[in-house]
Amino acid sequence: MSVGWLRACALVMLGLFSVTALAKDKTAIVIGGGLSGLTAAYELQNKGWQVTLLEAKPSMGGRSGMATSEWIGNDKTQPVLNKYVSTFKLGTTPAPEFVRTPSYLIDGEYFSAADLATKQPATAEAIKRYEKTVDDLARSIDDPQNPAATNTLHALDQITVASWLDRQNLPTTARQLINQDIRTHYDEPSRLSLLYFAQQNRVYRGVSDRDLRASRLVGGSQVLAQAFVKQIKTIKTNSPVSAIVQDKDGVTVKVGSVGYQADYVVLAVPLRALNKIALTPALDAQHLAAIKGTNYGWRDQIMLKFKTPVWEPKARMSGEIYSNTGLGMLWIEPALKGGANVVINLSGDNARVMQAFGDKQMVDQVLIRLHAFYPQARGSFTGYEIRRYSTDPSMGGAYLAYGPGQISKFWRLWERPLQRVAFAGEHTDTLYPGTLEGALRTGQRAASQVEDLAAGKSFEPVKVVPAAAAAAGAVAAKKGNFFSNLFGGSDDEKKPEPVKAPEPAPAPVAPAPAPTPAVAPAPVEAPKPATPVKAEPAKKATAKPAAKKPTAKTEAKKPAAKPAAKKAEPAKKPAAKPAATTETKAQ
Numbered sequence: 001m002s003v004g005w006l007r008a009c010a011l012v013m014l015g016l017f018s019v020t021a022l023a024k025d026k027t028a029i030v031i032g033g034g035l036s037g038l039t040a041a042y043e044l045q046n047k048g049w050q051v052t053l054l055e056a057k058p059s060m061g062g063r064s065g066m067a068t069s070e071w072i073g074n075d076k077t078q079p080v081l082n083k084y085v086s087t088f089k090l091g092t093t094p095a096p097e098f099v100r101t102p103s104y105l106i107d108g109e110y111f112s113a114a115d116l117a118t119k120q121p122a123t124a125e126a127i128k129r130y131e132k133t134v135d136d137l138a139r140s141i142d143d144p145q146n147p148a149a150t151n152t153l154h155a156l157d158q159i160t161v162a163s164w165l166d167r168q169n170l171p172t173t174a175r176q177l178i179n180q181d182i183r184t185h186y187d188e189p190s191r192l193s194l195l196y197f198a199q200q201n202r203v204y205r206g207v208s209d210r211d212l213r214a215s216r217l218v219g220g221s222q223v224l225a226q227a228f229v230k231q232i233k234t235i236k237t238n239s240p241v242s243a244i245v246q247d248k249d250g251v252t253v254k255v256g257s258v259g260y261q262a263d264y265v266v267l268a269v270p271l272r273a274l275n276k277i278a279l280t281p282a283l284d285a286q287h288l289a290a291i292k293g294t295n296y297g298w299r300d301q302i303m304l305k306f307k308t309p310v311w312e313p314k315a316r317m318s319g320e321i322y323s324n325t326g327l328g329m330l331w332i333e334p335a336l337k338g339g340a341n342v343v344i345n346l347s348g349d350n351a352r353v354m355q356a357f358g359d360k361q362m363v364d365q366v367l368i369r370l371h372a373f374y375p376q377a378r379g380s381f382t383g384y385e386i387r388r389y390s391t392d393p394s395m396g397g398a399y400l401a402y403g404p405g406q407i408s409k410f411w412r413l414w415e416r417p418l419q420r421v422a423f424a425g426e427h428t429d430t431l432y433p434g435t436l437e438g439a440l441r442t443g444q445r446a447a448s449q450v451e452d453l454a455a456g457k458s459f460e461p462v463k464v465v466p467a468a469a470a471a472a473g474a475v476a477a478k479k480g481n482f483f484s485n486l487f488g489g490s491d492d493e494k495k496p497e498p499v500k501a502p503e504p505a506p507a508p509v510a511p512a513p514a515p516t517p518a519v520a521p522a523p524v525e526a527p528k529p530a531t532p533v534k535a536e537p538a539k540k541a542t543a544k545p546a547a548k549k550p551t552a553k554t555e556a557k558k559p560a561a562k563p564a565a566k567k568a569e570p571a572k573k574p575a576a577k578p579a580a581t582t583e584t585k586a587q
Contacts, residue, residue: 034062
C-alpha cells in the first residue's frame, strides 16, 4: 500500500517537474515557410528550442522552383546545401558532361558552346571577350564583403550594367545572349548596379562549370523543402502575420485576432512581405527605405508540357539554354511516360512586359515563339504550370538584385538583429543572395543569432567604410588602366584621406552539422512552443527602435562581446548560383 502511494507521489512530482521544465523552455517563432525559415526552425528545434513556424500561404517552400530536377554544385561550391542533401538522404545523380556549360538557342537553332565557336565564331569570340572583361572587373574587388572599399569601386554603384555593356561594343547576337544571361541571374541590366554585378562575379571568380553543375537533385528544390517540413513539429499555414510587438519580456506575433508569444522571432520573408508587417518598436528610416527601395529581380516560371520532345535530342537534358528571341532562359528536362517538359524563366523586362497578361495569354505568347522554331510544338503540347513571382504582392519579384546606388545605402543592413528579432532570407546574405545556398546560410545564421541573443550577447552595427589609403592605392595601381579605359578617367589620382582600417565585420557562420533526424513527426500536432492568446490592444513599448541603441547593457562594458567563432567565411569557397532555381525561390 505504502509502496503504491510512494509511486503515485513520485509520478505526481515528476509531472510537476516536467511542467516546470517545459515552462522554462526557450521559445521562438519563425515567420516564413521558405527554405531560410525552414532552416532556422529546424536548427533551433535541434538545439532544444520550442519553435512555431507561421506561413501566410497554404503551402510551404516559398519560392522553390517548379522544375522536377535541379543542377547543384558540389560540396566545394555549395557546402551548406550538400550538407542538408546528405542529412536528409535526398537522391542525386551525376551531371552529364554536356550540361556543365550553357548552350544557346539562336533564332531557333540550338548551339552547344562548342557549336557556337565553330558555327558563329564572331559571337563566340565576343562572349569570350566579355567574360575576360567581367573577370578583370571582379578581380578589382579584394573583399566581396566590402565591395565599396575604395572611391573608384564605390563609383561603380552609381553605374548600370547596361551602360557599362554599351561601352563594350558587342555584336548584336552576343549582346542579346549576354543580356539574357544577366537578367536570368539578376535583373534587367538597365536596373542593375555595376558594383553589385562585379561583387557577385568576384564571389564566383575561379569557380569552374564542373563544380557549379556537379549533380542533379532529383525532384528539385521542393524535395528539400518537404524534407525540412517533415522534421519541424509545429507548423501553421494560412497564418499571415500582421504585427510584431517587442517588449522587455518577449515578443507577441499577431495573426488575425490571435497572438503568439515567444522569446524571440526570426523574420524570414521577402522585403515586400515585411512591408505588410507592423513592428513595435518601429523600424528606423534606413530599414524602411530599404524595404521600399531595394530592387528585386523579376521572374516568372512557366512549365510547358509535351507528350513528345519536339526539339533537338542533344538539347533534351541541358541545364541552361539562353535564347536571343525573348524566350528567356530555358530548362529542358525529361518527364514521365516518354514526354518532356520545358521550364522557361521569363525575367527582367520580359517578365514586366507580360505582367498584365493572364496566365493563359502568357503561355500562348511563349508557345507562339516556340512553335515558330518547332512546328510540331502545338500538336505535342499537353498543358502548363505557372508561377508568377513578379506579380505576387508578397514577393514583388523573385530575389534581391541591387540597383544603382543601393549598395551605398543598404549594404549588410539586415545582418544585425533588432532587439529580439533576427532576419533571414536570401536578401540578407551578402555572398550568395538569390540562391539556395544563400537561403540556407541565412537560416543557419539567424538561428545562431537567436541563440546568442538568449545568451545575452549583443550585436554591433556592421561597419563598412573605405579601406586605408595604402590598400586603396594598391588596388588603384593594379587597376588604373582598366578603370581609365572604362570610364575615361580614373579616381586613382584622388588619393583618399587615411582612414583607420575597420575590424573585420562578423559574417554568418554555419553551425555544426545537425544530427541525422529521427523518424519524422507529424508537422502540425505536436507540443506547441508558442502560446496562442487572444490579441489585446498592444501596450506601447517604451523602448526606442533597437537600431538606435544597444541591444544589451553589456554592450558598453564589453565591446569585444562578439563571438569568436563568427569569422568571415572565406570567399575562396563560393556557392554556386543555379540560374533556374534558388531562393531565388526560397526565402
